[in-house]
Amino acid sequence: MKKDDIKTTASNVTDPECCGNSSSCSSSNSSSTDEEVKLKIKFNQTDEMLKKIKENKFDWALFKRFIKIIQILYWKPVTPLILFLILFGSGVAQTYVSKFTGILLANIYGSFTTGDKNLFLSSMLKGGFAIGGSAILDASIKLIVSLMAWNWRKSLCFYIQDVYFKKSLFYKILAFDDRIDNPDQRITSDIDNFTTLLASIVSQCITGPMVVVYYTYLCYTTIDWYAPLIVYGYFFLGYFINKLVMSPMVSINYLQDKLEGDFRYLHQRVRNFAESIAFHNLSKEKSVKIYDNDHDDDDEDSDEYTDETKIINRKKKGTQYYNKNPTPPNNKRSDIYYKRSKKKILKKEKELLVEEEQANSQFETLLKNKKRVIFWQFGLNTTSDLFTFFSPIANYFIIAIPLFFLNTKTVLDANQVTVQSYNCIMLASGFSQYINVSQNISDLSGYISRISTMIEVCKNVINDTSLDTEVTKLSEKDNIVTTTNSLNVNNIDTSINTCLRHISLNHGESITLDDVTYFTPKGTQLYSKISICIKKGKNLLIMGPSGSGKSSLIRVINGLWPFFKGSINRPENEDMFFLPQQPYLIFGTLEEQILYPFSKKQKRIPKSIMKQLFKRFEIDYLLDRERFIKNSAQINDLTHNWLNQLSPGEQQLIAIIRLIYHKPKFALMDESTSSIPQSIEERVYSVAKELDITTISVGHRISLLKYHSTLLRFDKDKNWHLEDIIDKDNNGPNKIAEDSVLD
Numbered sequence: 036m037k038k039d040d041i042k043t044t045a046s047n048v049t050d051p052e053c054c055g056n057s058s059s060c061s062s063s064n065s066s067s068t069d070e071e072v073k074l075k076i077k078f079n080q081t082d083e084m085l086k087k088i089k090e091n092k093f094d095w096a097l098f099k100r101f102i103k104i105i106q107i108l109y110w111k112p113v114t115p116l117i118l119f120l121i122l123f124g125s126g127v128a129q130t131y132v133s134k135f136t137g138i139l140l141a142n143i144y145g146s147f148t149t150g151d152k153n154l155f156l157s158s159m160l161k162g163g164f165a166i167g168g169s170a171i172l173d174a175s176i177k178l179i180v181s182l183m184a185w186n187w188r189k190s191l192c193f194y195i196q197d198v199y200f201k202k203s204l205f206y207k208i209l210a211f212d213d214r215i216d217n218p219d220q221r222i223t224s225d226i227d228n229f230t231t232l233l234a235s236i237v238s239q240c241i242t243g244p245m246v247v248v249y250y251t252y253l254c255y256t257t258i259d260w261y262a263p264l265i266v267y268g269y270f271f272l273g274y275f276i277n278k279l280v281m282s283p284m285v286s287i288n289y290l291q292d293k294l295e296g297d298f299r300y301l302h303q304r305v306r307n308f309a310e311s312i313a314f315h316n317l318s319k320e321k322s323v324k325i326y327d328n329d330h331d332d333d334d335e336d337s338d339e340y341t342d343e344t345k346i347i348n349r350k351k352k353g354t355q356y357y358n359k360n361p362t363p364p365n366n367k368r369s370d371i372y373y374k375r376s377k378k379k380i381l382k383k384e385k386e387l388l389v390e391e392e393q394a395n396s397q398f399e400t401l402l403k404n405k406k407r408v409i410f411w412q413f414g415l416n417t418t419s420d421l422f423t424f425f426s427p428i429a430n431y432f433i434i435a436i437p438l439f440f441l442n443t444k445t446v447l448d449a450n451q452v453t454v455q456s457y458n459c460i461m462l463a464s465g466f467s468q469y470i471n472v473s474q475n476i477s478d479l480s481g482y483i484s485r486i487s488t489m490i491e492v493c494k495n496v497i498n499d500t501s502l503d504t505e506v507t508k509l510s511e512k513d514n515i516v517t518t519t520n521s522l523n524v525n526n527i528d529t530s531i532n533t534c535l536r537h538i539s540l541n542h543g544e545s546i547t548l549d550d551v552t553y554f555t556p557k558g559t560q561l562y563s564k565i566s567i568c569i570k571k572g573k574n575l576l577i578m579g580p581s582g583s584g585k586s587s588l589i590r591v592i593n594g595l596w597p598f599f600k601g602s603i604n605r606p607e608n609e610d611m612f613f614l615p616q617q618p619y620l621i622f623g624t625l626e627e628q629i630l631y632p633f634s635k636k637q638k639r640i641p642k643s644i645m646k647q648l649f650k651r652f653e654i655d656y657l658l659d660r661e662r663f664i665k666n667s668a669q670i671n672d673l674t675h676n677w678l679n680q681l682s683p684g685e686q687q688l689i690a691i692i693r694l695i696y697h698k699p700k701f702a703l704m705d706e707s708t709s710s711i712p713q714s715i716e717e718r719v720y721s722v723a724k725e726l727d728i729t730t731i732s733v734g735h736r737i738s739l740l741k742y743h744s745t746l747l748r749f750d751k752d753k754n755w756h757l758e759d760i761i762d763k764d765n766n767g768p769n770k771i772a773e774d775s776v777l778d
């Protein structure tokens with residue numbers, strides 16, 4: 036069939052009333068305009084931005100990000116503030132009680148030197164109370180720390196989920212943005228780790244200053260001004276050395292979290308596609324079992340050698356060779372050969388699945404970075420431990436100053452030494468808490484970067500109007516003469532802002548595309564200047580080569596993808612229903628599957644209706660299966676497993692029943708009947724017609740032609756054609772349309 040004929044047919048179908056000025060239905064768009072090229076740039080993620088986000092340092096920017104997270108944690112401040120105050124109070128109490136331990140120790144030493152039994156017993160009794168009180172306070176602090184972490188996790192997770200699920204942001208992030216790896220890991224595990232770690236740091240930081248202030252005073256009063264000063268100097272030296280080690284650890288930890296997420300995702304894919312992977316690998320041949328001992332290793336492993344040539348070569352050389360279970364030889368030399376070849380057999384037999392290879396290589400990268408983490412951690416631990424372990428020496432040096440360096444004292448009292456050394460140790464321990472905290476802070480910084488990136492990108496994408504198309508609501512329609520929506524493009528010339536794209540809503544009379552041009556999220560142009568009108572009751576079929584942009588047009592119509600130019604007039608979302616090729620089944624019962632996107636709380640379906648619906652498509656046995664599972668109380672099976680075991684056809688039929696139950700005005704069916712028999716497919720379309728559901732189908736099957744009145748055909752040269760399918764004379768599929776599809 037000639038192209039001109041198609042154009043003529045197409046223009047007959049296009050309704051001028053409905054589509055306004057769309058008279059031409061075919062357009063070649065191979066040449067991109069400047070504006071389109073600019074738009075492509077916008078759609079592409081700039082590498083620069085990516086780099087910036089991944090540059091994580093322990094710096095001011097990180098601190099600002101941290102403060103933003105804190106604002107979220109204290110967004111509802113009452114509970115976390117109360118917990119914080121209780122923690123503070125417990126910290127004060129614990130510091131105060133700890134003082135008695137020092138006095139107790141001094142008294143006990145005193146009782147030993149004086150032989151005072153009463154002093155010994157009373158000190159033991161008081162000490163018992165002090166230590167008991169300390170233990171209870173310590174347990175309470177741990178409880179409060181856990182509750183704080185729990186409360187923070189609640190606030191942060193709900194906050195991020197609230198943004199993540201808004202305006203299908205989770206989809207936009209995955210489809211249009213490369214900046215967030217493993218968003219699921221960030222929500223499920225990073226937030227948990229971050230809040231747990233932060234709570235423990237906070238508790239250390241609360242008790243630390245109190246200990247420092249209190250024992251600075253005690254050191255000053257029991258020794259002299261130089262005592263706290265030396266401990267302070269000692270601490271600051273430790274802090275700066277730790278900071279030097281800590282700085283690079285932020286990026287290393289960030290990378291480690293990313294690699295852990297990627298590795299987990301790979302295994303998740305193996306779980307999801309377990310059956311396909313197993314099927315594909317059944318056909319994989321077993322590897323070579325026979326080896327030539329004299330062959331050097333390179334030749335052995337070379338793919339140039341087939342099994343047969345290897346055997347022939349070995350025979351020619353007259354060397355000994357072994358089969359899968361070689362018999363051990365008698366002499367020593369052969370024994371060495373035997374062991375070597377056996378080793379080679381084992382090595383070769385271990386032919387890896389692609390998935391295993393990928394998992395191994397990803398795991399190796401992960402291990403490599405983990406090793407870096409371990410060694411940097413070692414550096415950090417060494418400096419921290421050196422400072423902690425050296426602190427008793429520093430303490431005794433301080434106590435010895437009046438005796439050996441200032442010569443102000445000739446001898447020290449034992450009780451005095453005990454109290455002074457205890458005070459110095461406590462002051463140093465207050466500081467060493469900070470040094471230990473620095474280890475946790477390096478881990479925390481990784482989490483701060485990952486969580487902040489998530490929040491920033493979510494906000495960025497949600498505010499990026501270039502991904503949205505302004506929708507004129509029904510109520511606003513009469514007041515608006517023209518609504519333009521300019522693309523918000525940061526890096527692009529403002530001339531692009533003159534582009535017009537617009538969606539307006541109607542009461543469900545039609546779906547009209549006027550001069551619509553659209554791209555993939557990566558900026559590859561698909562089709563341009565599409566003008567079609569799908570009136571209620573006139574089904575449209577979209578056909579074309581794989582990857583040409585059929586599903587993308589559906590995405591553009593229902594608003595998931597922005598389009599570049601043109602206008603769309605369509606019903607409200609609740610009047611349109613989308614059916615993908617791979618149906619989405621939720622965790623839940625069959626009734627919940629059908630109700631989706633509503634839940635049982637909002638609606639219920641009577642059993643009789645369920646039976647009727649399932650019977651209509653010959654899958655009512657699934658209801659019996661569900662009943663059986665319910666009766667045998669396999670609750671977990673009911674909600675999770677068994678629905679995953681349904682065949683693709685059964686899953687598609689469940690999605691179709693969902694459509695039939697919701698009875699929308701328009702159904703966008705993207706190859707949604709590809710796995711069901713043609714007889715059932717016919718039933719699907721006849722039920723849709725009966726219920727007055729207008730269908731826009733994407734598909735490859737010729738049989739689909741007879742259920743539709745118009746064909747939108749994409750060709751490989753990026754031209755689109757609109758053809759009348761129904762032959763008015765014989766009321767069946769138009770021969771011309773059928774031929775064009777077969778072409």
Ligand SMILES: Nc1ncnc2c1ncn2[C@@H]1O[C@H](COP(=O)(O)OP(=O)(O)OP(=O)(O)O)[C@@H](O)[C@H]1O
Pocket residue numbers: 209210211555556557579580581582583584585586587588
């Ligand atoms: N999220 C995405 N990011 C970038 N490109 C995409 C994305 N989704 C789809 N594409 C690309 O857009 C083009 C059109 O895809 P689309 O799914 O519309 O094809 P299709 O015509 O429906 O193909 P099929 O018949 O195989 O389902 C393809 O080249 C595809 O690779």
